[in-house]
Amino acid sequence: MAELLLALDQGTTSTRAILFGPDLLPRAAAQRALPQHYPAPAWVEHEPEDIWSASLAVLREALARGGAGGREVAGLGITNQRETALVWDRATGRAIHRAIVWQDRRTAGACARLRGDAAASALVAERTGLLPDPYFSATKLAWILDNVAGARAAAERGDLCFGTVDSFLLFRLTGGRVHATDATNAARTMLFDIRRGAWDEDLLRLFRIPAALLPEVRDCAAEFGTTEPGLLGGAAVPVRGMAGDQQAATLGQACFAPGMVKATYGTGCFALLNTGSVAVASRHRLLTTIAWQLGGRRTYALEGAIFAAGATVQWLRDGLGLIAEAREAGELAARADPRQAVYLVPAFTGLGAPWWDAEARGALFGLTRGTTRAEIARAALESVAYQTADLLAAMEADLAAGLPDAAASAPERRVLRVDGGMVASDWTMQFLADLLGAPVDRPTVLETTALGAAYLAGVQAGLRAGPEAAGTHWRRDRRFLPAMAREEAERRLAGWRDAVRRTLTAGRAGDPTEAC
Ligand SMILES: Nc1ncnc2c1ncn2[C@@H]1O[C@H](COP(=O)(O)OP(=O)(O)O)[C@@H](O)[C@H]1O
Numbered sequence: 095m096a097e098l099l100l101a102l103d104q105g106t107t108s109t110r111a112i113l114f115g116p117d118l119l120p121r122a123a124a125q126r127a128l129p130q131h132y133p134a135p136a137w138v139e140h141e142p143e144d145i146w147s148a149s150l151a152v153l154r155e156a157l158a159r160g161g162a163g164g165r166e167v168a169g170l171g172i173t174n175q176r177e178t179a180l181v182w183d184r185a186t187g188r189a190i191h192r193a194i195v196w197q198d199r200r201t202a203g204a205c206a207r208l209r210g211d212a213a214a215s216a217l218v219a220e221r222t223g224l225l226p227d228p229y230f231s232a233t234k235l236a237w238i239l240d241n242v243a244g245a246r247a248a249a250e251r252g253d254l255c256f257g258t259v260d261s262f263l264l265f266r267l268t269g270g271r272v273h274a275t276d277a278t279n280a281a282r283t284m285l286f287d288i289r290r291g292a293w294d295e296d297l298l299r300l301f302r303i304p305a306a307l308l309p310e311v312r313d314c315a316a317e318f319g320t321t322e323p324g325l326l327g328g329a330a331v332p333v334r335g336m337a338g339d340q341q342a343a344t345l346g347q348a349c350f351a352p353g354m355v356k357a358t359y360g361t362g363c364f365a366l367l368n369t370g371s372v373a374v375a376s377r378h379r380l381l382t383t384i385a386w387q388l389g390g391r392r393t394y395a396l397e398g399a400i401f402a403a404g405a406t407v408q409w410l411r412d413g414l415g416l417i418a419e420a421r422e423a424g425e426l427a428a429r430a431d432p433r434q435a436v437y438l439v440p441a442f443t444g445l446g447a448p449w450w451d452a453e454a455r456g457a458l459f460g461l462t463r464g465t466t467r468a469e470i471a472r473a474a475l476e477s478v479a480y481q482t483a484d485l486l487a488a489m490e491a492d493l494a495a496g497l498p499d500a501a502a503s504a505p506e507r508r509v510l511r512v513d514g515g516m517v518a519s520d521w522t523m524q525f526l527a528d529l530l531g532a533p534v535d536r537p538t539v540l541e542t543t544a545l546g547a548a549y550l551a552g553v554q555a556g557l558r559a560g561p562e563a564a565g566t567h568w569r570r571d572r573r574f575l576p577a578m579a580r581e582e583a584e585r586r587l588a589g590w591r592d593a594v595r596r597t598l599t600a601g602r603a604g605d606p607t608e609a610c
């Protein structure tokens with residue numbers, strides 16, 4: 095009987111496939127690194143054929159390692175790096191340009207002009223819940239249409255397809271039969287009305303995007319078609335789940351109730367707070383996004399993105415040479431002099447939410463002759479917790495203003511569920527709990543993104559109950575409880591906010607709860 099669930103997690107730096115049992119416990123996995131291309135400063139591209147070949151390879155490998163054939167798979171769930179834009183030929187499936195990655199800043203000028211236009215900015219915010227920023231797909235797509243010879247005319251004739259990575263992979267897996275995406279990925283394009291759940295004609299006009307390019311938008315758990323029989327284990331595997339990676343992680347963390355929040359600590363950090371059926375408009379420069387769409391009903395989230403989380407540890411290792419391996423950062427931090435107040439503001443590529451200061455650059459404060467690599471390592475790990483505290487403070491303020499019931503009535507809201515490579519650091523997780531004054535829960539399955547995709551496929555296959563049902567697949571590995579006195583935590587937070595204020599470019603305040 096087909097009861098296995100296969101998840102494909104196509105991320106920015108790697109592509110993973112995990113085969114899960116019907117109990118949602120991982121059985122086998124495979125992974126490939128994804129080459130990055132930097133053709134100009136601040137440009138980041140991926141080769142579409144690399145994305146495709148790595149995806150196919152890891153799917154086949156995970157099946158082989160799990161000793162399973164395609165026939166035993168009840169559903170494949172696809173989850174992906176979000177916003178990254180691809181355009182391909184509808185007849186051949188060949189991309190007409192490399193994928194323009196979410197980190198790519200080539201359209202910063204166009205976005206700055208848009209931000210200068212109050213009516214256009216308001217339209218973007220109101221319809222999409224986003225801010226005019228190169229991060230999102232719309233201006234990347236427009237760039238491809240304007241810079242690849244003949245692309246715009248071909249798009250208008252309906253000869254081309256646009257999609258995020260999920261949509262591209264689905265098209266390839268189904269042999270070009272299905273051009274579709276899901277609501278969470280559509281929500282990151284800056285072309286989608288998140289309240290109506292439909293592509294928005296005003297935005298298509300604003301960004302000059304022909305509607306003929308766009309994929310059909312489906313629920314996150316849906317019939318997305320079947321894979322070509324020759325591709326996976328000799329069978330046509332049904333694709334039954336799809337979600338952007340941070341939304342999939344929110345499902346993997348079972349943050350099903352309004353007020354529940356998860357943070358994923360990889361290179362950067364993405365925190366999502368479930369706001370239920372209400373799309374809360376942020377007054378603190380957080381994003382409003384679709385958490386998932388099931389049975390045609392949308393659940394929304396507030397999202398905050400931090401650009402440098404694990405990246406600060408990579409900097410300690412590769413930039414400064416202070417450590418040889420990531421895990422040494424925690425050991426070093428534990429030996430730091432507790433009397434020294436050293437702060438690192440890791441604005442290596444500017445600061446994300448709630449500041450959105452692209453021009454700010456990193457800074458170290460509080461150095462003395464007694465400062466050693468231990469205090470710097472501690473400041474680097476602490477910076478991740480301080481930034482999380484800023485995000486959560488902004489979320490709390492938005493929630494209180496936009497959803498007072500959830501703010502008051504969700505006891506789980508005070509617990510932060512964490513995942514991603516960096517949560518291996520017990521030292522950092524303990525400091526996070528200390529600073530937040532709230533429990534921090536680390537689950538047993540840390541691959542929450544793949545877990546979320548498998549969960550969606552399982553719901554569609556009828557093997558799992560949907561989020562409304564009682565019970566959960568989530569299991570705790572460890573809870574970190576706050577052990578620091580509140581006054582001490584507040585004193586440290588005040589020191590951090592002073593450091594941020596001194597790092598921000600002129601005219602910005604250093605208090606994350608000040609409305610914009
Ligand atoms: N024990 C550890 N302590 C601190 N940071 C760690 C530890 N292990 C891994 N990391 C950090 O976690 C990040 C990798 O996490 P991962 O979830 O794989 O990221 P991504 O998906 O963004 O590539 C790296 O930036 C690494 O520096």
Ligand SMILES: O=P(O)(O)OC[C@H](O)CO
Binds near residue numbers: 107174175176196361
């Ligand atoms: O691929 P990741 O894990 O770095 O996630 C990227 C995000 O989806 C970008 O929005």
